[in-house]
Amino acid sequence: MADRMSRRELLSLVRRSARRALEAEGRRAQPPRPPAPLRPPGAAPELILADSCTRCGACVQACPREAIRPLPALYGAWAGTPHIVPRHAPCVLCHGLRCTTVCPSGSLRPLRSPQEVQMGQAEVDPARCLPYAGQPCQECYTRCPLPGALVLDEAARPRVTSACTGCGLCEHYCPTSPAAIRVRPREAAFWT
Numbered sequence: 537m538a539d540r541m542s543r544r545e546l547l548s549l550v551r552r553s554a555r556r557a558l559e560a561e562g563r564r565a566q567p568p569r570p571p572a573p574l575r576p577p578g579a580a581p582e583l584i585l586a587d588s589c590t591r592c593g594a595c596v597q598a599c600p601r602e603a604i605r606p607l608p609a610l611y612g613a614w615a616g617t618p619h620i621v622p623r624h625a626p627c628v629l630c631h632g633l634r635c636t637t638v639c640p641s642g643s644l645r646p647l648r649s650p651q652e653v654q655m656g657q658a659e660v661d662p663a664r665c666l667p668y669a670g671q672p673c674q675e676c677y678t679r680c681p682l683p684g685a686l687v688l689d690e691a692a693r694p695r696v697t698s699a700c701t702g703c704g705l706c707e708h709y710c711p712t713s714p715a716a717i718r719v720r721p722r723e724a725a726f727w728t
Contacts, residue, residue, distance in 0.1 A: 570611060573619035574704065574721045576604050577627060577653040578636035578645040582614075582723050589643040591616035595635035601628045603704075604635055618644070620655070622704025622719055629653060629681050629703050650682060656702025656719045658686070660694055664716035667693040676706035676717050 541549070576595055579585055595618050596604045603625035606616045618635070620627055629650040636646045647653060658676075666673035667688075676694050680686040685699040686706060694706075694717065702719045710717050 572721045572723060573607055573611070573614070573617075574622065574656055574702065574719055575723075576618050576620055576635045576644055577629070577633050577655060577701075578639075578647045579618070579655070579722075580643050580645065585617055585643050586614050588641045589617045590641050592640060594638040594640060595644055598634040598638045600630050600634065601625050603627050620704060622707040623715060624708075626704035626708040627653075627655065628705070629701065650701060650703075651699075653701035653703065654722055655704075656700075656721045658696045658700050658702065658704075658706050658717050658719050660696060660717050662693075664712050664714070665694065666712065666716070667691065673711065675709045675711055679705045679709045681705060 575585070576599075580588060591606065593606070596606065603620045603622075604618045605621070607614050607619050609615045611617075633647050633650070633653070636644045639645075660668075660676075662668040672692070674688070674692065674694075677686050677688055681703065682699055682701060685697055685701065687695050687697060689695055696717075702722065704719045706717045707715045707719050
């Protein structure tokens, strides 16, 4: 007799199982969210950018490196707003930071110098970085346009400092695949 469940216990077990199944199905049904985008220099905070950007493409046209592209439709309300994918084409911190001067809506604010750029912060993955495995490589260090943004330790391993602007030149030229150094966008909490 002690092995038998009461009707209440059985219904409770069925409800819990059904709830777990629905929760699991809900997790499976949701497509994975795309990564937070890396914005061009002078970009307004995400919520302001989504509302103020007219998606005119002036920044895309002005970029001498053709690094700025409109976000694809899978970004929903943010689709069409400017972003940069460093692995394809990094921001070269061009003279005059042209994209910031042509934006008619103010979504990209004018900046005076590359040191003012705060697109993101590069991060080194020691498990992928060649110098951390004892192999010679200084691509990220030699390509970095800002003195002091990347430094080498006594073993010639790269370390990113707070002077990093997030331009992505280091990520673009990293010889490993995937890149051992990646730029984390300024607003990494894009989807929260």
